[in-house]
Amino acid sequence: MGLEKPILELGKKFKKENKEILKLIKQFNRIAVFRHIKPDFDALGTQYGLATWLKDNFPEKEIITLGDHHVVFTPRLFPESTKVSESWFNEPFLAIIVDVGDEKRVADPRFLKATKKVKIDHHPRTSQIFDVDITMEEAAAAAELVCGLLLNYGSRYKLSAEAAQYFHIGIVGDTGKFQYSSVGPLTFAVASHLVNTGIDVSQVSKRMFVKQIEDLEIQAYVLTHYTISPKGVAYYLLDQKVQDKYHITSERGKENVNIFSNIDGIGIWCSITEDPQPNDYCWRISIRSKEVPINGVATKWGGGGHAQASGARIDSLDDLPAFIKDLEDLL
Numbered sequence: 001m002g003l004e005k006p007i008l009e010l011g012k013k014f015k016k017e018n019k020e021i022l023k024l025i026k027q028f029n030r031i032a033v034f035r036h037i038k039p040d041f042d043a044l045g046t047q048y049g050l051a052t053w054l055k056d057n058f059p060e061k062e063i064i065t066l067g068d069h070h071v072v073f074t075p076r077l078f079p080e081s082t083k084v085s086e087s088w089f090n091e092p093f094l095a096i097i098v099d100v101g102d103e104k105r106v107a108d109p110r111f112l113k114a115t116k117k118v119k120i121d122h123h124p125r126t127s128q129i130f131d132v133d134i135t136m137e138e139a140a141a142a143a144e145l146v147c148g149l150l151l152n153y154g155s156r157y158k159l160s161a162e163a164a165q166y167f168h169i170g171i172v173g174d175t176g177k178f179q180y181s182s183v184g185p186l187t188f189a190v191a192s193h194l195v196n197t198g199i200d201v202s203q204v205s206k207r208m209f210v211k212q213i214e215d216l217e218i219q220a221y222v223l224t225h226y227t228i229s230p231k232g233v234a235y236y237l238l239d240q241k242v243q244d245k246y247h248i249t250s251e252r253g254k255e256n257v258n259i260f261s262n263i264d265g266i267g268i269w270c271s272i273t274e275d276p277q278p279n280d281y282c283w284r285i286s287i288r289s290k291e292v293p294i295n296g297v298a299t300k301w302g303g304g305g306h307a308q309a310s311g312a313r314i315d316s317l318d319d320l321p322a323f324i325k326d327l328e329d330l331l
Helices: 005-013 015-027 041-057 086-090 109-113 142-151 161-174 185-195 201-209 215-224 240-245 250-260 295-300 317-330
Strands: 030-034 062-065 094-098 116-121 132-135 226-228 233-238 268-275 282-289 309-314
Touching: 005 015, 005 142, 005 185, 015 094, 015 116, 015 132, 030 041, 030 109, 041 062, 041 094, 041 142, 041 161, 086 109, 116 142, 142 161, 142 185, 161 185, 161 201, 215 226, 215 250, 233 240, 233 250, 233 317, 240 268, 250 268, 250 282, 268 317, 282 317, 295 309, 295 317, 309 317
Parallel strands: 030 062, 030 094, 094 116, 116 132, 233 268
Antiparallel strands: 226 233, 268 282, 282 309
16 A cells, blocks of 8 residues: 555655654664653554554564553553663663653653653644654644654555554544544544554444443533533533542543533533642643634643643632633633
8 A cells, every 4th residue: 555645745744854763763772662641542552553663663672661551541452661670771772752742741751861862743842852853733643643654664664453553542532533623634544554454443442432331420420510601611520529439530530521522502611620639739621622722721721732632720729710711712
């Protein structure tokens, strides 16, 4: 199967950087793949897709994956991170960081010890500490971007079904099942190559979005405790008491945010979850939008992200009216 125009254009756009990345991969015998803290489908899918591709094509090299585990996706969808001693980082190694724009959000700070650092991402660039930096904000998912770049290396490098499955999970997760406005020709061009490896997309989706019967209880709570502002901002609150009652963690608070997608009269929707960490207490907010870009408001409120999918935080519910007003002003 030849490469479609969007993939070829991607390779042309980042020809110099992509060539340098392959050169570094060949140069180092030890490679660590990093991603952001509190990982989502795209962070983990991109990380393990890339790590699997590296293992498949460079079996003589030591490839490790680092970062915190997900409370649900590990080990249901992804293996546990590699456990290595501190001495591992004392020898030369290449760090490849994916799906994170800010070095402060890299899940394991030991990437700073790398001999060379590569970053591939679709968030706004915030620093210039990397030796090779490919940033493409218009990409719908980091998995789409990374896989598209790998495909430009040509048929001498294989894309296995295992690697493809991870990349597919990343794309499906960060595009909201291909429904966000960031989805474009590159998204579907890459997805077609993933499907052609033989992955069963139906089974993958079932594993991604499987629910337990007890999950219906938290969904019922959300559907009976939401608020819609006069201009069409919908949101729900999950304080620590509610989380304890339904046996969920703060990381899982956003799982039901898209209940409010595709509903007339709702233009922006959010989950607002209490996160009582001892040194970083806050309410974490996941924001989604039908059309208007919400990442500017997210950045104002201590977060960031994409035009239709971002994250933010408030220190107290006293800040909630001002936050909701900022979203209403977008509508």
